[in-house]
Amino acid sequence: MLLKVDNLIVNYGMINAIKDISFEVEKGEIVALIGANGAGKTSTMHAISGLIPSKGTITFNNKEISKIPAHKIVAEGLAQVPEGRRIFASLTVADNILMGAYLRKDKEEIKKDRQHVYDLFPRLYERRHQLAGTLSGGEQQMLAMGRALMSKPKLLLMDEPSMGLSPILVNEIFDIIREVNKEGVTILLVEQNANKALQIADRAYVLETGKITIQGKASEVAANPLVKEAYLG
Amino acid sequence: MEFINQIINGLSTGSMYALVAIGYTMVYGIAKMINFAHGEIIMVGSYIAYVCLAFYGLPIPAAIIISMALTACLGIVTEKVAYKPLRGKGSLDILITAIGVSYLLQNIFLLLFSSSGRTFPNIIPAGNVNVGGLSATYITVITLVVTFICTGLLLLFINKTKIGKAMRAVSEDRQAAQLMGININTTISLTFAIGSGLGAIAGIIYGCKFSLINPYIGAMLGIKAFIAAVMGGIGSVPGAMAGGLMLGVAESLTISYISSDFSDAVVFGILIFVLLVKPAGLFGKNVREKV
Ligand SMILES: Nc1ncnc2c1ncn2[C@@H]1O[C@H](COP(=O)(O)OP(=O)(O)OP(=O)(O)O)[C@@H](O)[C@H]1O
Ligand SMILES: [Mg+2]
DSSP: OEEEEEEEEEEEEEEEEEEEEEEOTTOOOOOEEOOTTTSSSSHHHHHHHTTTOOOEEEEEEEETTTTHHHHOOOOOOOEOOOOOOOOOSBBBBHHHHHTTTTOOOHHHHHHHHHHHHHHHHHHHTTTTTTTGSOOOHHHHHHHHHHHHHHTTOOOEEEETTTOOOOHHHHHHHHHHHHHHHHHHEEEEESSSHHHHHHHHOOOEEEETTTTTEEEEEEEHHHHHHHHHHHOOO | OHHHHHHHHHHHHHHHHHHHHHHHHHHHHHHHHHHHHHHHHHHHHHHHHIIIIIITOHHHHHHHHHHHHHHHHHHHHHHHHHHHHHHHOOHHHHHHHHHHHHHHHHHHHHHHHTTEEEEEESSSSSEEETTTTEEEEEEHHHHHHHHHHHHHHHHHHHHHHHHHHHHHHHHHHHHHHTTTTHHHHHHHHHHHHHHHHHHHHHHHHHHHHHHEEEHHHHHHHHHHHHHHHHHTTTTTOOOOOHHHHHHHHHHHHHHHHHHHGGGGHHHHHHHHHHHHHTTOOOOOOOOOOOO
């Protein structure tokens, strides 16, 4: 098991956002976490990355990471493409990518991986000298992905990569997610676009107001009448 | 000619303000707080250099380096002890703590050196540089040169090195920076160290310019530099430099052509004018949280 989350609880003051959930991600999988607005998807992602305090245990690659500070979790091989991209607008595209490799010292390997990111996203290469803030939404999403890949993650958390993108771009991004996964990166994908997510995922969890209500193979989850009604419209 | 001489004097004093203003602006940009004790840290830098030179007779470069290093440490310790525990709390808590730190430092130095003031050693000889009718004292010229070298190096560091870029990343989005593996605590410490180290240089320049230092000099320098930082757009290093230079020139011209009594009024007048025309300051990007 690459990632194992047990009895995770997240509270914001009096607000109980995540109410004791457990789930796991196996090496090589794409696992989807779907749920409506406010279900607690981002809170779960932030808790795993160590950005917010949480209760419960999070084990990554056989190591307990729930008490490790966020910047050290990256070094373990766990990267995140956060909701809303959150690229560094005042840095150039190339510098954003450099920041993704912040902890790495292997200069030659970094160059190779950077080239690989530019191959995955040729548009980033064309715009590498541009300030990241001037990119379109889709390009920013690509940059956020490329930046996260630069840390050479074993597991990539992706929080709503399709948000605000045109259908064509959504397809493009999902194709790349699949490709990155084929290259050996395990993926935990959070989506409101359940349709798309269930198409590429191996397994899925449905999160409803802080609790996991449905789980199983992606195809089974997609066939579940409750899911069909609530998320697949 | 006299007019141009006054501008040069103003730029020189202004560049001293700029060095201090950079400390305010960088700390604001990265730690998202106003370090109101920054002025006192500069006073401490000035006294450390004074002790090195007058008590121990150390060579000038050693005095400068020791002053910068100890002041940088003081900046780091202040942050760790006084501000870090308050991170995430309201800005009022931080403001009150900063004022507390200010008074603490001021009073420690009042105890150690009394309020009467000390004569700062003459490390820069008196004399003038004369070029085609223009005339400026050595200290005026050296101040300008030193400041431009320091700020030039700082800008290179921030814009060209990986750590510098990481600092900008932290300033823009702390959580996203953590997701890159950037250590926020180290970055904040580094920011305090740089701001305080530059402040030490400003403190030494102050000593050379005015020959007399006392435990209150930081308060005056601090408030002017803070105004310069706000004028330039707090968070922006070039803004802090522009704000400092503007302030220095305005002050110098007011003192020579109107009256020294008016100089503070003019300073605040300019501040109000700039903020009316451009609320985020000269180089401010957007109107963020009110300062
Ligand atoms: N910083 C915060 N302070 C207080 N409450 C918060 C905070 N962040 C999230 N919440 C609350 O926690 C709950 C879960 O939020 P979260 O952002 O995790 O949901 P989400 O599933 O990612 O939603 P969305 O699809 O809109 O992104 C919501 O009720 C939200 O209001
Ligand atoms: Mg969310």
